[in-house]
């Protein structure tokens with residue numbers, strides 16, 4: 032079933048806009064709670080070892096302190112399999128520097144913070160291992176998260192072709208440790224009373240948090256309510272429950288009937304909220320002289336913590352993007368005494384496509400072919416790994432539209448050919464892609480009232496993506512009513528279970544189940560039937576997409592960058608970015624454009640600024656704040672232009688959407704790196720592209 | 729140590745008791761329940777907590793409440809008066825100059841304060857002629873802030889959702905009035 036678009040495709044201002052511009056939309060920490068207590072953590076000062084002593088006396092005796100939580104008095108929890116990082120205050124082991132080892136609950140945040148500084152711990156320190164070297168011998172193949180994205184792939188005879196191909200390329204690319212840094216820190220407020228547990232959390236998925244919490248504390252799900260109506264950015268770091276949620280719950284358990292509030296400081300965000308781990312990637316390409324790829328090999332290595340296996344799956348897009356008769360991917364991981372990394376905007380695909388798209392630019396140079404033409408020559412007819420047809424694929428359309436808008440035709444391919452008053456100017460291009468994912472398990476309820484109003488209930492999330500607005504548009508079309516007749520309710524486990532906002536799957540998943548519920552409601556009403564006096568309510572489950580096994584479902588895009596590099600200092604400026612995307616139906620062109628340009632700008636930030644620097648002596652990241660871990664500021668960003676191609680895809684879901692949250696960040700860093708090469712003749716293969724790497728010319 | 733102070737916030741007088749360690753931001757958010765200014769870093773590095781303090785934009789996380797007895801404070805909630813949004817707020821909605829909205833009250837207050845600074849002739853790091861008092865001009869004395877001036881002057885307000893390319897035209901539209 033596909034839904035006729037009336038509201039979908041319309042430019043509608045954000046429904047939550049008037050509240051957000053005044054600052055009256057409430058985020059998790061801002062819920063009006065009666066007489067809250069405040070929590071502040073104590074963090075380990077070693078990277079590996081055991082706690083052998085803890086002295087809480089002066090902290091406990093500080094006026095206003097309610098309790099000092101530690102491994103001896105904290106409630107016991109069951110740790111769900113594979114979630115060792117949630118094992119807070121349950122043992123004497125320390126697995127990384129800055130791990131939570133105690134917590135102070137107090138009448139005010141000032142008292143809690145001061146008292147936390149008075150807690151003394153004694154450790155038996157063990158030698159730690161925090162550095163990812165290429166010459167380690169302890170890598171393993173990570174367990175695959177899903178069959179759709181295998182950790183290893185072999186097609187044809189890659190080695191034989193790589194040694195005999197007329198053009199051969201063998202390069203190593205690295206990406207840096209990157210932190211999500213949503214502007215709203217991870218925050219939690221919890222109230223544990225006889226009536227059950229109420230949690231306000233800044234999260235991408237309330238249902239998932241509830242499931243973890245009930246498992247941890249052995250609670251009846253009916254007695255746990257999780258609320259998260261506004262989320263101040265997330266980018267992947269708020270998909271799962273993090274240690275701060277657990278610490279807050281331990282505290283709330285100890286002070287029943289008293290709300291406990293806890294917000295991570297910005298500095299704590301660098302050890303408690305996940306990060307994109309650094310990657311080392313090797314690309315080997317064998318090609319014909321005309322640029323046609325004969326063999327493609329991509330291997331990627333990253334490190335996880337000792338607590339949870341997380342691999343940055345950089346080889347995920349490799350099989351999708353270009354036709355390669357011989358193809359090999361390898362994914363390896365090792366574990367270190369460091370905090371646990373996690374998914375971050377376009378996990379795997381974003382750093383992976385940085386390497387792939389820089390290598391393609393290098394191949395274009397080797398073959399003396401225009402980089403856009405090179406990509407067109409390697410366009411696959413069917414998915415190179417699965418052999419399935421694409422439900423829709425408009426990479427070439429994106430490249431050509433972008434080329435026209437960027438005046439690519441008049442580009443002199445010679446590097447270092449333009450010098451404008453001491454600034455070397457260059458342009459670069461890269462492809463982007465992301466899978467059109469739908470997550471299973473969501474449910475939705477729609478209530479029709481006799482006055483013609485419809486209430487749509489689903490435990491979905493809006494972390495800035497525009498869900499409040501776009502999902503209302505989807506519901507209106509699914510019901511065949513104006514947008515103004517729909518009241519959407521999200522962000523609360525009081526509503527039907529929903530998958531989390533991740534993998535650009537939000538609208539695709541929640542929209543599909545809302546369409547299903549609306550269809551059932553319309554069937555119940557019958558043609559022209561009026562709504563009964565007592566109203567009518569329907570709850571539906573997420574239907575399976577039968578096309579998912581018949582088609583390869585992906586979005587595509589082309590990114591263009593203009594850079595200016597100061598010939599004296601190596602300073603890099605990006606006056607212009609252009610992204611052309613084919614992502615199916617765009618539900619709300621205004622909010623979708625913001626998502627895409629936000630992704631591109633974060634890609635710029637990844638290309639030029641972002642790098643968490645680990646001190647191997649102590650095992651912590653030294654630049655753990657927003658002054659020293661720079662993210663793009665207003666003055667770093669120039670023109671950012673977004674254009675979406677019309678694309679009609681009847682196979683992805685009833686709305687025809689493919690998701691736009693991640694696509695925008697994929698490829699941007701490569702387009703900028705390629706433009707830097709064009710401007711200067713210097714190929715930078717290690718992110719970020721800082722001026723020290725450019726002044727050594 | 730606790731001290732009693734008075735603050736005038738968004739036009740309303742408040743008497744409150746604060747710890748001498750309490751920041752102005754925490755006094756507003758935790759004591760007075762005005763959560764319009766946001767806490768992004770508590771360190772003067774993000775701008776989410778920007779308020780107008782006696783008419784000038786400041787990071788309220790860097791100010792101690794006890795040092796501002798009797799101060800006049802305007803937050804984004806107070807820019808909207810009698811139910812009507814401030815033109816800057818309307819412009820932000822029109823240009824979709826935010827996504828999650830967490831930096832937004834700070835951006836808006838900052839933009840309002842910044843335009844006053846430019847009107848008063850304060851130069852910025854990108855102002856070509858520091859000696860000239862005509863800093864807000866686009867070179868021709870039209871009084872319109874050029875985009876690079878807006879970018880520079882708004883760079884104390886980080887937006888991780890990266891709505892900058894929408895924030896600049898949103899501010900420019902109001903600046904041009």
Ligand code: FES
Pocket residue numbers: 766767768769770771772773774775776777778787788789790
């Ligand atoms: S919270 Fe004040 S500058 Fe970040």
Ligand code: FES
Pocket residue numbers: 214263264495825826827828829830831832886887888889890891
């Ligand atoms: S709108 Fe999210 S940080 Fe600016």
